[in-house]
Amino acid sequence: MTQPMQKPKPPLPLAMLTALGIVYGDLGTSPLYTMQTILETTGGHVDPDTVLGVLSLIIWALLLTVSLKYCIFVMRADHNGEGGILALTSLVTSSRVRVGRGVTTGILLSCGLFGGALLYGDGILTPAISVLSAIEGVKVATPALNHLIMPIAVGILVGLFTLQTFGTARIGSIFGPVMLLWFITIGTLGAIALTRHPEVMFAVDPRHGIHFLQHHGWGSFAVLGGVFLSLTGAEALYADMGHIGRRPIRLAWYVVVLPALLLCYAGQSASLIGQKKLPDNPFYGILPSAISEWAIWPMVVLATAATIIASQAIITGVFSMTRQAIQLGWFPGLNIRQTSDKEYGQIYVPAVNWVMMLFTVGVTAGFGSSAKLAGAYGTAVSTTMLLTTVLLYSYFRRCAGWSVAAALPVAGLFLVVDFAFFSANLMKLLEGGWIPLLAGLLMFTIMSTWRRGLAALREVSGEHVLAPEKFLQQLAEGDIPRVPGTVVFLTRIREPIAPVMLSHVAQFGALQQHVVTLTVEFEETPRVPPEERITLNKFEGGLWHMVARYGFVEIPSLPAALALAQRKGCPVVPQDALFVGGRDEVVRDQTRPRSRLPGWRRMLFGFMYRNAVHFVDRFDLPRDHFVQTGRQVGL
Incomplete structure (x- = not known):
């Protein structure tokens, strides 16, 4: 198979539409479970102070981590146009970089390898929690069907992984329009719900979030673990930069995704004001009461479609990272099939696909609900984000030529935020957070062993x-x-x-x-x-x-x-x-x-x-x- 020729870049609007379908599935579907998870950690309290504090934390998490860290700084660290933690690791440990070689480079390489390995753990949990949270809308509409949620989710996931065998080039063309419809819908419904209690907009003042954390003391770490769920998928902005481009991803975020998410979270908050207890799923509370009885069914269908797209994005990302790791000598050779003669990113790795399916179906059946699965979700992603910040500081110093005085404050700010989320997610270890970390540790062991083995093999070959x-x-x-x-x-x-x-x-x-x-x-x-x-x-x-x-x-x-x-x-x-x-x-x-x-x-x-x-x-x-x-x- 010859290397496909580079296609001309598509027009910016089309590239932005592609970004919505490929990059923002995970971030875009996080409103399905984030607010519910956070408020369950506070005992189900929905008083105005709690709601405003939670909304404030979500707003500033999105602004600091996604809008500032990833869109402004991390996406500058491209390796000849390519992004992702493995590409960043290769960039800062490259033989072309002459600053601080030796032990430091070995540490950075280990950080990158472990961060990449954690993507496999994320790839197992993202489809499970996303699809479960969408199907749980059935429980809101008809509680009698609650027992069917898990079997339906398992069936969808098995179908999704089976579909990888045939490639997704054909259905991939509808991902962008479906996600655009999703963001328009949740943004519009959120804006309508916001009119019930527009005072929740005061949550843009960070003092509400700070006061909330101070009031809850050590319990605020559990809250931060829930807030972090609003950020899962942020790494995809960087990882998919090589396929789509920096500008379309940034514009899609600022123009479409960020406004829609803020309106949706604000709408959920407004719908909670005045309620006596936490509803089954606050997300579906943004539906106007006059149409909620019939509108919930098309909303469940749309949410399911969006979560399938989000799951497809993480599966494709795992496939792409596997190929990068193989060709960089960090992973044993696997059978890789190109499923499209036009799109380089359309590949299928059978061994990875079926192993991921077994683990994903296993955790879906084992946990049974998005609320229980949320306890396991986030540990892998928060660790990867923390490691990305460490590598970003190295990029500032080694590649961008920044002084310590310039690099330390920027990287330090992100490090404080990332470490707070990382610490909060460590509290989830006993609730299932060990699952993605164990998967990441296993993959890291495989990758490091393969690399050391190849080095030893070359050494022996050189002697003969x-x-x-x-x-x-x-x-x-x-x-x-x-x-x-x-x-x-x-x-x-x-x-x-x-x-x-x-x-x-x-x-x-x-x-x-x-x-x-x-x-x-x-x-x-x-x-x-x-x-x-x-x-x-x-x-x-x-x-x-x-x-x-x-x-x-x-x-x-x-x-x-x-x-x-x-x-x-x-x-x-x-x-x-x-x-x-x-x-x-x-x-x-x-x-x-x-x-x-x-x-x-x-x-x-x-x-x-x-x-x-x-x-x-x-x-x-x-x-x-x-x-x-x-x-x-x-x-």
């Missing part, structure tokens, strides 16, 4: 490299018989005489007339210009060494790279070449008193290495022209 001069001398003296044809040896190292070539000669006793050793490297940049794609070095005896470079969001095609080498003088015909790759078996190195990897890491790495996808699957190689050799490598 034959000096080019000696091998070329053997060729010149006729010690190695030559046969007609072209062979391409795939190797992880940059040396021209690769171990896989030596194994081939030892097994077959001959070598083809034209030989290319090919190393594939993924750069710490999203895309590599075509003119910088390959580097060729010619040696005596018909031996060539080629390095093919790709960005961490590109799809490698080795036949296309060889065609480029052919145009540069390398006598290789891609369609006639035989590709040879090594398939090593990882074992304990009995000759060393101390293993390169601890026993448990070596076994885990060996298992992943055996089950990772082959070269033929990752690099678009012709299956009938691919040969694999094996050997045991001691680590």
